Amino acid sequence: MAQEDGTVHYDGPSGGWGSLRGISSVFGKEWATPLAIETLMRQNKPGGFMCVSCSWAKPASPHQFEFCENGAKATLWDLTSRRCTPDFFAQHTLAELRGWKDYDLEQQGRLTHPLRYDAATDRYLPCGWDEAFHAIGRELRALDPKSAVFYSSGRASLETSYLYALFARLYGHNNLPDSSNMCHETTSVALKQVIGASVGTVVFDDLSSCDCMFFFGQNTGSNSPRFLHPLQEAAKRGVKIITFNPVREKGLETFTNPQNPLEMLTGKETRISSQYHQVRPGGDIAVLMGLCKHVFAADDAAQKKGRRVLDADFLQSHTRGLAAFEAQVRAMPWSEIVAQSGLTREAIEGAAQVYVESDRTIGIYGMGLTQHAHGFENIAMLVNLLLLKGNIGRDGTGISPVRGHSNVQGQRTVGISEKPELVPLDKLAKQFGFKPPRDKGLNTVETCEGILSGKVRAFIGLGGNFVRAIPERDRMEQAWTRMRLTVQVATKLNRSHLVHGEVAYLLPCLSRAEEDIQASGPQAVSMEDTFSCIHGSVARRKPASEHLRSEVAIVAGMAKATLPLNNKVPWDDWVRDYALIRDQIAETYPDEFRDFNKRLFTPGGFYRGNSARERIWKTKSGKAEFTAPKTMSATGFEDAPGRFRLITMRSNDQFNTTIYGYSDRLRGIEGTRDVLLMNPGDIQRAGLREGQVVSLLSDAEDGVDRRVHGLVVTPFSLPDGCIGGYYPEMNPLIPLSHHDEQSKTPAAKSVPVRIRAEDGILRAPLREPPGHSTRPA
Ligand SMILES: Nc1nc2c(c(=O)[nH]1)N[C@H]1C(S)=C(S)[C@@H](COP(=O)(O)OP(=O)(O)OC[C@H]3O[C@@H](n4cnc5c(=O)[nH]c(N)nc54)[C@H](O)[C@@H]3O)O[C@H]1N2
Ligand SMILES: Nc1nc2c(c(=O)[nH]1)N[C@H]1C(S)=C(S)[C@@H](COP(=O)(O)OP(=O)(O)OC[C@H]3O[C@@H](n4cnc5c(=O)[nH]c(N)nc54)[C@H](O)[C@@H]3O)O[C@H]1N2
Ligand SMILES: [Mo]
Numbered sequence: 001m002a003q004e005d006g007t008v009h010y011d012g013p014s015g016g017w018g019s020l021r022g023i024s025s026v027f028g029k030e031w032a033t034p035l036a037i038e039t040l041m042r043q044n045k046p047g048g049f050m051c052v053s054c055s056w057a058k059p060a061s062p063h064q065f066e067f068c069e070n071g072a073k074a075t076l077w078d079l080t081s082r083r084c085t086p087d088f089f090a091q092h093t094l095a096e097l098r099g100w101k102d103y104d105l106e107q108q109g110r111l112t113h114p115l116r117y118d119a120a121t122d123r124y125l126p127c128g129w130d131e132a133f134h135a136i137g138r139e140l141r142a143l144d145p146k147s148a149v150f151y152s153s154g155r156a157s158l159e160t161s162y163l164y165a166l167f168a169r170l171y172g173h174n175n176l177p178d179s180s181n182m183c184h185e186t187t188s189v190a191l192k193q194v195i196g197a198s199v200g201t202v203v204f205d206d207l208s209s210c211d212c213m214f215f216f217g218q219n220t221g222s223n224s225p226r227f228l229h230p231l232q233e234a235a236k237r238g239v240k241i242i243t244f245n246p247v248r249e250k251g252l253e254t255f256t257n258p259q260n261p262l263e264m265l266t267g268k269e270t271r272i273s274s275q276y277h278q279v280r281p282g283g284d285i286a287v288l289m290g291l292c293k294h295v296f297a298a299d300d301a302a303q304k305k306g307r308r309v310l311d312a313d314f315l316q317s318h319t320r321g322l323a324a325f326e327a328q329v330r331a332m333p334w335s336e337i338v339a340q341s342g343l344t345r346e347a348i349e350g351a352a353q354v355y356v357e358s359d360r361t362i363g364i365y366g367m368g369l370t371q372h373a374h375g376f377e378n379i380a381m382l383v384n385l386l387l388l389k390g391n392i393g394r395d396g397t398g399i400s401p402v403r404g405h406s407n408v409q410g411q412r413t414v415g416i417s418e419k420p421e422l423v424p425l426d427k428l429a430k431q432f433g434f435k436p437p438r439d440k441g442l443n444t445v446e447t448c449e450g451i452l453s454g455k456v457r458a459f460i461g462l463g464g465n466f467v468r469a470i471p472e473r474d475r476m477e478q479a480w481t482r483m484r485l486t487v488q489v490a491t492k493l494n495r496s497h498l499v500h501g502e503v504a505y506l507l508p509c510l511s512r513a514e515e516d517i518q519a520s521g522p523q524a525v526s527m528e529d530t531f532s533c534i535h536g537s538v539a540r541r542k543p544a545s546e547h548l549r550s551e552v553a554i555v556a557g558m559a560k561a562t563l564p565l566n567n568k569v570p571w572d573d574w575v576r577d578y579a580l581i582r583d584q585i586a587e588t589y590p591d592e593f594r595d596f597n598k599r600l601f602t603p604g605g606f607y608r609g610n611s612a613r614e615r616i617w618k619t620k621s622g623k624a625e626f627t628a629p630k631t632m633s634a635t636g637f638e639d640a641p642g643r644f645r646l647i648t649m650r651s652n653d654q655f656n657t658t659i660y661g662y663s664d665r666l667r668g669i670e671g672t673r674d675v676l677l678m679n680p681g682d683i684q685r686a687g688l689r690e691g692q693v694v695s696l697l698s699d700a701e702d703g704v705d706r707r708v709h710g711l712v713v714t715p716f717s718l719p720d721g722c723i724g725g726y727y728p729e730m731n732p733l734i735p736l737s738h739h740d741e742q743s744k745t746p747a748a749k750s751v752p753v754r755i756r757a758e759d760g761i762l763r764a765p766l767r768e769p770p771g772h773s774t775r776p777a
Helices: 016-031 034-041 069-078 086-091 102-106 129-142 158-171 185-195 204-208 225-237 261-266 284-304 312-318 322-331 334-341 345-357 375-388 408-413 425-432 444-453 473-480 551-562 571-576 578-588 680-685
Strands: 115-118 123-126 148-152 212-216 240-244 254-256 275-277 361-365 398-401 458-462 485-490 503-508 525-528 533-537 644-649 675-678 692-698 707-715 722-726 751-762
Touching: 034 069, 069 225, 086 123, 115 129, 129 458, 129 485, 129 503, 129 551, 148 158, 148 444, 158 408, 158 425, 158 525, 158 551, 158 578, 185 375, 185 398, 204 225, 212 345, 212 375, 225 240, 225 254, 240 345, 275 345, 284 322, 284 334, 284 345, 284 375, 312 375, 334 345, 361 375, 375 398, 408 525, 425 578, 444 473, 458 551, 485 551, 551 571, 571 578, 675 680, 680 707
Parallel strands: 148 458, 212 240, 212 361, 240 275, 361 398, 458 485, 485 503, 644 722, 675 707
Antiparallel strands: 115 123, 115 503, 525 533, 644 751, 675 722, 692 707, 692 751
16 A cells, blocks of 8 residues: 555554454465364463464463464464475475475475485485484584584473473583574673663563553564553553654554454554654664653753652662763763664654653563664663663563564573573583583574584574574575584474585474373473463374474484483483473572472463562672663664665564565565565665665675665655665675674664666566465575
8 A cells, every 4th residue: 555655554553354364364275174263262371382473471361362363373374284295305306495485385384204315316305213313313423512503493392492402511512592692682691781680571560550661673563463452451541652663563553452343343443652753773772862861851950849850769779880871971962862863852852751751661672672783782771761760670660672482582591592601500410410511602693604614514403494594694505505414303394404414304393282292191391481481381283294203302312312321311201201301490490490390380371580670680790780882873884875774674474484475464565575665765866766676785894795686666664774675585685794792693673785776677566466486586
């Protein structure tokens, strides 16, 4: 749909009939079975199974349908009746499949058999589980453990993750990169340093006792839609929601609850954001600087009347570094704040005044803050703002990173970390009678560097789609094949399975919605949500194939085949009964997981606690730290003529690298993902036309040629100098070195690029039928 200014946008609210149609577009295909509906009804309910989509809370008193458009899609996606069998692989070489689109690969359905790569025919051939485990064990034993990497995407359960990390350490490395290294690692590093806890301090109930939310760079409507319900309730209660986002995201503007018949019939929408500010990408440090500047000014004015805006007692007894920060803020000219943020002084002061007047504020954020060269400063600045008024450690206040994958936070909690200091190694040493490696392991970016340099010889992927999710994709794919061993544990076929090492295995596993029966009976698994609550999950669906194994069984199978016998490490017993794994987790982490098995099905989950919420600051100084930022721009590069800041975005029809379809309904973009979103003024200034086909070229000053072709110029409401494109299509443009300085999270939200017209080619934009295309990727 075109708007008056010619930009593409969506007229309806988020939620509403559109979201029901979004679900039925998936149902409508081959997924529709009564069993699927029954499965959905048990989603996110105590005693049911926990959604595989995002990490949003699973409340104690769930709605009748405690799932959303995208959670339903994610579940149904796994429950497809399509099967990707050995016959499929007999028909296609991997060279051929590498020419397929991501969408078409996953459309083949669930993997059914363990597979071994056969170089002679360039195909995957079926193999036995024992054969696979023995070969993997033999290969790993022949390698230096430090040259192997065990990656995990954030979906695996706490039980699997604990075993996987233990396997890595018994084998001899801490090379445990995970998807959070590309996601909220910035959060883990920044919050740890400034408030002494690496996760958010907000719990679900705070959402109903706050009176203000500052919302930075998180796209609720697509990425955590169940959050729209508490947001709607908050908006109705009069909570002020102040949003900063370069894109006008529908879910943060209006919402119609698809589970409320009255709202659906009357078409009543709730306005979500009371203010919406289209900040420049990378402009948040400047915005937050401006907000703090106004707070200091308001405090000066209040003091003249004998009052305070700042929480002076809190600042005095709980924080450190205020004076230096305050001096920097007071000295910062508004002109600089305005230039860097792209917002007017009035707009920033208007937002700040809401903060000044509110009693309980929550700061919420997502990838818009974390995925920048100075993402650390973004988060530290948000903490600064909150600290000024004592907005951490009181009910209805706090900092709330909205995590991604459904158990990404939990994996880190139980030992998946390349940072040995974050793991109780002494305890593990005692518990399992071994000497854990103490040297720092490789994170995601360092793994990529190691693959490029040839140091990394083996890669095991517990879920995920590594080569698609990382930066610098084209160079990485070439280097990938030089590895000796690659193993992928997965539910569906993706690109990462098609680039492979000399010896390669593809091992199919159960999805979380499928029942997991072991020798002691049906098994439960568990995960941690974004509010640090732990939930048990039990599934009842019949597995997609009788040859599938659980992730626990696969990890244990590989470990047993690799490691020497150790009677303190009874892999077979653990597979027989996962409760025994939970006992081990409770022994390693008694504060968080005491009585783990007893508390497994606590409605709403059990809270593992957060010191910062109690105002106990486990920082170096023992106080909450103010940070004086080193820079006013988070991008990590200078502006230059012809250089644009590219935001890589998720559509409403994808889960990370899994593309469900070609409808980004909430942004009004239909039928294709090959678009370049750009504001009409920029289109004109660049001498381009709507519908013109262009390439993007990397504009990093390192001389490497990186480009993406075939993008259709599409007018879209964005700040000047900033353009948008989809993740993962844009990933070849991100230099590996372009990452948050401190955490090495790739800076996917401000990539320096140039636009080049592909001469003479024009395409009608957004009119292509949603296609099942087999054009080369
Ligand atoms: N359906 C669905 N759900 C998902 C996922 C999915 O792909 N699909 N992915 C899951 C995962 S792993 C994650 S990490 C989360 C991701 O969820 P989000 O954190 O929402 O991540 P993104 O969609 O990448 O983008 C976040 C928002 O940041 C804005 N933004 C970009 N640059 C800036 C900036 O400089 N400043 C500000 N203030 N905003 C900016 C973008 O416009 C966008 O609205 O969602 C999880 N849930
Ligand atoms: N440019 C750009 N790049 C980004 C981002 C961005 O915003 N922009 N976001 C980053 C972020 S936040 C993240 S989290 C990463 C995501 O990176 P990953 O987590 O590596 O990627 P996913 O696309 O989530 O992985 C999907 C695959 O996981 C497998 N899978 C699904 N369910 C299961 C299961 O239950 N078990 C197993 N074993 N496998 C399963 C399927 O085979 C599926 O193809 O990408 C990052 N990359
Ligand atoms: Mo993520």
